[in-house]
Amino acid sequence: GAVVSQHPSRVICKSGTSVKIECRSLDFQATTMFWYRQFPKQSLMLMATSNEGSKATYEQGVEKDKFLINHASLTLSTLTVTSAHPEDSSFYICSARTGDEYNEQFFGPGTRLTVL
Amino acid sequence: GQNIDQPTEMTATEGAIVQINCTYQTSGFNGLFWYQQHAGEAPTFLSYNVLDGLEEKGRFSSFLSRSKGYSYLLLKELQMKDSASYLCAPMDSNYQLIWGAGTKLIIKP
Numbered sequence: 453g454a455v456v457s458q459h460p461s462r463v464i465c466k467s468g469t470s471v472k473i474e475c476r477s478l479d480f481q482a483t484t485m486f487w488y489r490q491f492p493k494q495s496l497m498l499m500a501t502s503n504e505g506s507k508a509t510y511e512q513g514v515e516k517d518k519f520l521i522n523h524a525s526l527t528l529s530t531l532t533v534t535s536a537h538p539e540d541s542s543f544y545i546c547s548a549r550t551g552d553e554y555n556e557q558f559f560g561p562g563t564r565l566t567v568l
Numbered sequence: 569g570q571n572i573d574q575p576t577e578m579t580a581t582e583g584a585i586v587q588i589n590c591t592y593q594t595s596g597f598n599g600l601f602w603y604q605q606h607a608g609e610a611p612t613f614l615s616y617n618v619l620d621g622l623e624e625k626g627r628f629s630s631f632l633s634r635s636k637g638y639s640y641l642l643l644k645e646l647q648m649k650d651s652a653s654y655l656c657a658p659m660d661s662n663y664q665l666i667w668g669a670g671t672k673l674i675i676k677p
Binding site for chain 2: 493494495496497498501543545549555556557558559560561562564
């Protein structure tokens with residue numbers, strides 16, 4: 453199947469700093485990428501949908517100025533958590549859709565963010 | 569609204585068979601996915617159903633009834649490595665996956 457990578461896999465940062473997470477589709481072009489957040493023992497929560505070359509669509513309750521998304525190419529989307537606070541500590545997962553008939557989403561391995 | 573209903577947790581014995589049920593309500597429907605998620609890891613794809621009926625893939629099978637808003641995942645010959653959360657995710661009319669909290673499956677020797 454299609455491969456999606458995420459970097460970094462883990463990051464620990466101080467409160468108030470910004471953190472950038474990269475999501476890459478390695479062997480296919482992804483017209484759409486998704487960013488999720490998952491707190492322990494909870495379901496995946498869609499944060500935003502990112503289409504190449506256009507502004508991301510944010511879900512209700514997600515601050516677009518805090519979670520900056522850039523989808524500059526068909527293989528790369530980035531999520532920047534600005535001025536991170538301890539409550540932003542979570543597991544951030546990206547996925548990419550191939551656009552084939554199944555519209556399947558392939559997930560990256562996730563990024564564990566810990567804000568001290 | 570959109571809703572997913574799965575049991576929170578199930579326990580089964582190594583070598584046995586387990587069926588994880590899922591009922592859903594979505595705005596439109598473009599198929600249903602099952603994903604497996606081990607603790608601390610991202611979900612991995614298991615199956616996709618868009619038509620009614622049973623899809624078999626090795627030890628795993630998935631069933632869909634669109635009229636009933638119902639699906640199940642059947643796992644045979646359970647192995648300890650099958651201990652994970654299983655996520656039922658229907659796709660709505662906007663091709664967005666709708667996620668529930670999943671079913672945590674515990675396999676005992």
